[in-house]
Every structure is written in structure tokens, then in C-alpha cells.
Amino acid sequence: MMICMLTTHIERADLNLLAPLVALLEERQVSRAASRVGLSQPAMSRALQRLRRLLDDPLLVRDPDGFRLSARAEDIHRQLTTLIPLLETLLSPAEFDPRAATQxxxxxxxxxxxxxxxxxxxxxxxxxxxxxxxxxxxxxxxxxxxxxxxxxxxxxxxxxxxxxxxxxxxxxxxxxxxxxxxxxxxxxxxxxxxxxxxxxxxxxxxxxxxxxxxxxxxxxxxxxxxxxxxxxxxxxxxxxxxxxxxxxxxxxxxxxxxxxxxxxxxxxxxxxxxxxxxxxxxxxxxxxxxxxxxxxxxxxxxxxxxxx
The missing domain is CATH 3.40.190.290 (D-Maltodextrin-Binding Protein; domain 2)
Incomplete structure (x- = not known):
């Protein structure tokens, strides 16, 4: 029996936003997140705005010490803990040549x-x-x-x-x-x-x-x-x-x-x-x-x- 995997929400999402999302949730600061993934600070700010629209949530909420994660962001962060290592394995090349590697x-x-x-x-x-x-x-x-x-x-x-x-x-x-x-x-x-x-x-x-x-x-x-x-x-x-x-x-x-x-x-x-x-x-x-x-x-x- 074939199992059909639902991709309704994936189809409307830009998966290029996944790396900025991970960086923002872990760094909790736009400039550090930008540096981590090699984006300019304005580009990371734009990515954050797109993520807020996509997820219908502020994600980062300002407090006296800087920013904290929203409740939805905390939940997403917990799920990414399992998801990211699996995606890394899924998307890595089957063969590996260290002489050609740049990661x-x-x-x-x-x-x-x-x-x-x-x-x-x-x-x-x-x-x-x-x-x-x-x-x-x-x-x-x-x-x-x-x-x-x-x-x-x-x-x-x-x-x-x-x-x-x-x-x-x-x-x-x-x-x-x-x-x-x-x-x-x-x-x-x-x-x-x-x-x-x-x-x-x-x-x-x-x-x-x-x-x-x-x-x-x-x-x-x-x-x-x-x-x-x-x-x-x-x-x-x-x-x-x-x-x-x-x-x-x-x-x-x-x-x-x-x-x-x-x-x-x-x-x-x-x-x-x-x-x-x-x-x-x-x-x-x-x-x-x-x-x-x-x-x-x-x-x-x-x-x-x-x-x-």
C-alpha cells in the first residue's frame, strides 16, 4: 500500500528560509544570526519579516534584556531539534571527497x-x-x-x-x-x-x-x-x-x-x-x-x- 505524504504547507513555504529560521531561534538576535549564515543584517531582517508572515507569529519578542522567543517559536525550536539533523543527513551527498569539500x-x-x-x-x-x-x-x-x-x-x-x-x-x-x-x-x-x-x-x-x-x-x-x-x-x-x-x-x-x-x-x-x-x-x-x-x-x- 502506497502512503501519500502531505506537503500542503511545504508547498507554500520558501525552504531557503529554514537556515535563517534556525539561526534566529538560536541566536535570538538579528545581527548574530546574519553573521552565522552569511547574510547581511538587512537581508536577515527581511527574512525575519517573511518568516513572521509565513508563520503568523512574531517569533522574536523584545524584552529588557534584548529578545526572547515567543511561545510558538519555542515550540518550533523544539521540533527543529529533531528535524535539522535528519535533513542534514537527507541532503548530504552519498559520497564524500574531503579534497573537494567546502562545508x-x-x-x-x-x-x-x-x-x-x-x-x-x-x-x-x-x-x-x-x-x-x-x-x-x-x-x-x-x-x-x-x-x-x-x-x-x-x-x-x-x-x-x-x-x-x-x-x-x-x-x-x-x-x-x-x-x-x-x-x-x-x-x-x-x-x-x-x-x-x-x-x-x-x-x-x-x-x-x-x-x-x-x-x-x-x-x-x-x-x-x-x-x-x-x-x-x-x-x-x-x-x-x-x-x-x-x-x-x-x-x-x-x-x-x-x-x-x-x-x-x-x-x-x-x-x-x-x-x-x-x-x-x-x-x-x-x-x-x-x-x-x-x-x-x-x-x-x-x-x-x-x-x-
């Missing part, structure tokens, strides 16, 4: 990921696909998983817990290092016990919800949380906070060994209970068999693993 690559990760693995990833992609731009994105407040579900990025690099609805593979196992100032009471130690560690004040990197998940969630499971004295948004911001204090920062070893050239800082091994972090690559299952995405995942895997 930018979008990778999300923390400053640790970009500093530590970004150069190798960019070099390898540039070697294999010279016309492909590599764009690294910082984590959004709503999380790396939602960036992937919305199709805002191709894949993410992270050390947190894996959502069940996304594909994940482990790349490397990272070892944590504790960083203290030269004058710290425990600076001469080679490693910290958990008791020593929990007796200190901590500089915490806000990786997710004000915590470093692979440290703080494990400590919570043990019923022994640490005391956050200073919380910073980036790994690089943690180090200057340590000078002249008795605080400790716990950072990935590959990252911190490249940054700590300062004779006033000391590196110690982290307690065994939080010593390691599985570092992963995460992507939407809609792209599992996509040739371009398979090539990208292999580039990232090779660059990260070879970095060891």
Missing part, C-alpha cells in the same frame, strides 16, 4: 579541548580538506548535548556523562593534576590523599552547572564534596587564582603540563578516587552513517589519540 566543520568543547587537541585537529583537517574551515565553539549554557541535538555543531569533545540518546566513543583517558602555589603547605608532596585534598579550598572550573563533573559527581557519590572558594569559567583562568594562596586547582594533566611553566606553581598527582577522566567524542546518531561525518570523526579520533 565548515563545527566542533564544541571547553578551552581545555581547544588548547590541547585543537591545533592537531585543525592541522589534520586542513591537510586532508584544504577548503574546509574549522570552527571551534565554546560550550553553551544549555550544554553540549543540546548543541548537538539542535545541529548547531557536528560533534563535541567532553569528559562528562554520556546522554543515552547520543552516540559516544572514548578517545583517551586523561589524568588529573592538582596545581598549587610554590608556597603552599603541601607543595613538596608528589601526590595528595583524598583527606588532604578535601581539607583544602578549591578553585573550580565551571564545566557544567558550576562543577567539574568528573570530579564533583564522584565526590558526591562518596558523600564527600569539596569546598569551592573560587569558581572560574575557563581552565586557563584557574591558574592565576593560585598565586600566594593555599588553594588548589584540579586540571587535566595534558592541559596543565603545557601551561605550567611558572616556577611559582607546583603539580601534584590527584587523589586516586578522582585520578582519571575518560575523554569522549559525542555526536548525533542521525550522522552515524554519513560519509562526511565518518571522515570528520576519524580525523578527530586520530588527532586526539596521536597527541598521546
Amino acid at each position: 565548515p566543520v563545527n566542533i564544541a568543547g571547553s578551552d581545555y579541548a581547544v588548547h590541547t587537541y585543537g591545533p592537531a585537529i585543525a592541522r589534520l583537517i586542513g591537510t586532508q580538506s584544504p577548503d574546509t574551515a574549522v570552527r571551534f565553539h565554546s560550550w553553551r549554557p544549555d550544554g553540549i548535548a543540546d548543541q548537538i541535538r539542535r545541529g548547531a555543531v557536528d560533534l563535541g569533545l567532553f569528559g562528562g556523562h554520556a546522554p543515552d540518546d547520543l552516540n559516544v566513543t572514548r578517545l583517551v583517558t586523561e589524568h588529573f593534576k592538582c596545581v598549587v602555589s610554590e608556597g603552599h603547605p603541601l607543595a613538596t608532596r608528589s601526590a595528595l590523599t583524598l583527606t588532604d585534598y578535601l581539607g583544602l579550598g578549591h578553585v573550580v572550573v565551571d564545566v557544567a552547572d558550576g562543577k567539574q563533573p568528573d570530579i564533583d559527581y564522584r565526590l558526591a557519590e562518596l558523600g564527600r564534596p569539596r569546598r569551592a572558594v573560587v569558581t572560574v569559567p575557563y581552565h586557563t583562568a584557574a591558574l592565576p587564582m593560585l598565586h600566594g594562596t593555599d588553594l588548589v586547582a584540579t586540571l587535566p594533566g595534558r592541559f596543565v603540563e603545557a601551561w605550567v611553566t611558572d616556577s611559582e606553581l607546583r603539580l601534584l598527582s590527584a587523589p586516586a578516587e578522582i585520578a582519571t577522566m575518560p575523554y569522549r567524542m559525542i555526536w548525533h546518531p542521525a550522522f552515524e552513517l554519513d560519509r562526511r561525518h565518518q571522515w570528520l570523526r576519524e580525523c578527530v579520533r586520530t588527532a586526539v589519540v596521536d597527541h598521546e
Whole structure:
């Protein structure tokens, strides 16, 4: 039995408005949305007006902090989370030649990921696909998983817990290092016990919800949380906070060994209970068999693993 698909509303819509619609709903600001899709600001304003007429809704509503999504726009945004990755797969070429590719690559990760693995990833992609731009994105407040579900990025690099609805593979196992100032009471130690560690004040990197998940969630499971004295948004911001204090920062070893050239800082091994972090690559299952995405995942895997 043949199933007839209804296309009544699609036939009256200009599908060229889909990319501007996604950008407007995610950026919630005309100039940023225009820059994202390569349109001028007047062109994006015209696209917004056409979308408002088509959907019979304002979509973006001004408030004291700028713009917010209307209720209809929020609903459309949720539906696009599923639709966009499927459309990307549907419209991508069956075959993929990286030498002829021009579509930018979008990778999300923390400053640790970009500093530590970004150069190798960019070099390898540039070697294999010279016309492909590599764009690294910082984590959004709503999380790396939602960036992937919305199709805002191709894949993410992270050390947190894996959502069940996304594909994940482990790349490397990272070892944590504790960083203290030269004058710290425990600076001469080679490693910290958990008791020593929990007796200190901590500089915490806000990786997710004000915590470093692979440290703080494990400590919570043990019923022994640490005391956050200073919380910073980036790994690089943690180090200057340590000078002249008795605080400790716990950072990935590959990252911190490249940054700590300062004779006033000391590196110690982290307690065994939080010593390691599985570092992963995460992507939407809609792209599992996509040739371009398979090539990208292999580039990232090779660059990260070879970095060891």
C-alpha cells in the first residue's frame, strides 16, 4: 500500500528560509544570526519579516534584556531539534571527497579541548580538506548535548556523562593534576590523599552547572564534596587564582603540563578516587552513517589519540 505524504504547507513555504529560521531561534538576535549564515543584517531582517508572515507569529519578542522567543517559536525550536539533523543527513551527498569539500566543520568543547587537541585537529583537517574551515565553539549554557541535538555543531569533545540518546566513543583517558602555589603547605608532596585534598579550598572550573563533573559527581557519590572558594569559567583562568594562596586547582594533566611553566606553581598527582577522566567524542546518531561525518570523526579520533 502506497502512503501519500502531505506537503500542503511545504508547498507554500520558501525552504531557503529554514537556515535563517534556525539561526534566529538560536541566536535570538538579528545581527548574530546574519553573521552565522552569511547574510547581511538587512537581508536577515527581511527574512525575519517573511518568516513572521509565513508563520503568523512574531517569533522574536523584545524584552529588557534584548529578545526572547515567543511561545510558538519555542515550540518550533523544539521540533527543529529533531528535524535539522535528519535533513542534514537527507541532503548530504552519498559520497564524500574531503579534497573537494567546502562545508565548515563545527566542533564544541571547553578551552581545555581547544588548547590541547585543537591545533592537531585543525592541522589534520586542513591537510586532508584544504577548503574546509574549522570552527571551534565554546560550550553553551544549555550544554553540549543540546548543541548537538539542535545541529548547531557536528560533534563535541567532553569528559562528562554520556546522554543515552547520543552516540559516544572514548578517545583517551586523561589524568588529573592538582596545581598549587610554590608556597603552599603541601607543595613538596608528589601526590595528595583524598583527606588532604578535601581539607583544602578549591578553585573550580565551571564545566557544567558550576562543577567539574568528573570530579564533583564522584565526590558526591562518596558523600564527600569539596569546598569551592573560587569558581572560574575557563581552565586557563584557574591558574592565576593560585598565586600566594593555599588553594588548589584540579586540571587535566595534558592541559596543565603545557601551561605550567611558572616556577611559582607546583603539580601534584590527584587523589586516586578522582585520578582519571575518560575523554569522549559525542555526536548525533542521525550522522552515524554519513560519509562526511565518518571522515570528520576519524580525523578527530586520530588527532586526539596521536597527541598521546
